[in-house]
Amino acid sequence: MDVDVFVAAHRQEWDRLAQLLRRGRRLSGAETDELVSLYQRTATHLSQLQSWAPDPAVVNRLTTLVARARSVVVGTRRATWRDALHYFTAGFPAACYRTRAWWVPTALVFILATAGIGAWIAGSPEVQASIGAPDELREMTRPGGGYESYYSSSPAAAFSFQVWTNNMVVAGISLTLGVFLGIPVLWVLLQNAMNVGTGVGLMAAADRLDVFLGLILPHGLLELTAVFIAAGVGLRLGWTVIDPGRLTRGAALAREGRAALGMVIGLTLILLISGLIEGLVTPSSLPTWARIGIGVAVETAFLAYVLILGRRAVRAGETGDVTAGDREDELPVAA
Structure with missing residues (x-):
C-alpha cells in the first residue's frame, strides 16, 4: 500500500x-x-x-x-451493580478458568521446587549454617520463636493489611510485568519458593515441620492460589508476545492485557480474604486441625467457584475481557 x-x-x-x-x-x-x-x-x-x-x-x-x-x-455508559455482579459471576471466574493451563502447572512446579529446597536445607547442616548462626536458627525455630511469633507480632487488623498489601505487590508485578516475556514473573516465583522452602527446611531440621505447616496452611492455600493465578496470567501474557496466534500481536496483547488488568479486582478480594485469615485465624488459639480446616474449606470453595462458574461462563463465550461495547472497534479487513 x-x-x-x-x-x-x-x-x-x-x-x-x-x-x-x-x-x-x-x-x-x-x-x-x-x-x-x-x-x-x-x-x-x-x-x-x-x-x-x-x-x-x-x-x-x-x-x-x-x-x-x-x-x-x-455514547458513554456508567458502571452499575449489574456490571459488578456479572464480573464476579462470569468475568473473573472465566478469566481464572481460561488460564488454568498456565497457573495449575505453575502451582505444581512451585510446590515441587519448594519441597526440593526444603529437603535440601533440612538435610544439609552446611546450608543451614550459611543461612544463619546456630543461635539465630534456634531462635527462629524454637517454640514461640521467630516463625511462630511473626503471626502475632502486630495487631490483627494492621497485620492483615500489611500482608494484603505485600501480596498485592507480588500479584501486581506478575499481572503487569508478565509482558516482558514472563521473566519478572519467574523471578517472583523463585523468590517466594526460596522463602517458603527455607522455612520448611529449617523447621523440618528442628523436628517442628508440623508446627510450620499448621501456621502456613490456613492462609497459604488461598494466598498461594491467588499468586499462582496472577503468575499464570502473567506468563500467558508474556507468551502472547512470542505467539499471538491468529490475531495481530497488538490485538492479542490488548485482549490479554485487558483480561489481566481486569483480574486485579478479583485477586484483590481473594488476597484480602487470605490476609484476614492470616491475621485472625493463623495466630488464634484454635487447634491446628480447626485452623487448617478453615483454610481447606475456603480454598475448596474458591476452586469450586472457579471450576464451576468459570467453566459455565467460558462455555457461554465469556473470556474475562471487557464487554464488546467497551472494546475498540476491530473490523475485518481482507489481506
Whole structure:
C-alpha cells in the first residue's frame, strides 16, 4: 500500500468527520447519519493501515478520530451493580478458568521446587549454617520463636493489611510485568519458593515441620492460589508476545492485557480474604486441625467457584475481557 496515495484518497472524509465532531456542534438528522457512516469507514481505514502500512502519524490521527466518533455514536455508559455482579459471576471466574493451563502447572512446579529446597536445607547442616548462626536458627525455630511469633507480632487488623498489601505487590508485578516475556514473573516465583522452602527446611531440621505447616496452611492455600493465578496470567501474557496466534500481536496483547488488568479486582478480594485469615485465624488459639480446616474449606470453595462458574461462563463465550461495547472497534479487513 502507498500510504501517501491512501491518505490523499481519504483525507476529505477524515477532515469531514473531524468537522462533525467539533464540540458544541448540534447535528441534524442527516449530519448524524453522515457521522455514523464516516465513523464506520474511518474505522475500516484504520484497520487497513494497521494491517498493511502502520504509519505512526496517520494511525495516531485515525485512532483519535475513531475514539472520539465512537464516544459520540455509542455514547458513554456508567458502571452499575449489574456490571459488578456479572464480573464476579462470569468475568473473573472465566478469566481464572481460561488460564488454568498456565497457573495449575505453575502451582505444581512451585510446590515441587519448594519441597526440593526444603529437603535440601533440612538435610544439609552446611546450608543451614550459611543461612544463619546456630543461635539465630534456634531462635527462629524454637517454640514461640521467630516463625511462630511473626503471626502475632502486630495487631490483627494492621497485620492483615500489611500482608494484603505485600501480596498485592507480588500479584501486581506478575499481572503487569508478565509482558516482558514472563521473566519478572519467574523471578517472583523463585523468590517466594526460596522463602517458603527455607522455612520448611529449617523447621523440618528442628523436628517442628508440623508446627510450620499448621501456621502456613490456613492462609497459604488461598494466598498461594491467588499468586499462582496472577503468575499464570502473567506468563500467558508474556507468551502472547512470542505467539499471538491468529490475531495481530497488538490485538492479542490488548485482549490479554485487558483480561489481566481486569483480574486485579478479583485477586484483590481473594488476597484480602487470605490476609484476614492470616491475621485472625493463623495466630488464634484454635487447634491446628480447626485452623487448617478453615483454610481447606475456603480454598475448596474458591476452586469450586472457579471450576464451576468459570467453566459455565467460558462455555457461554465469556473470556474475562471487557464487554464488546467497551472494546475498540476491530473490523475485518481482507489481506
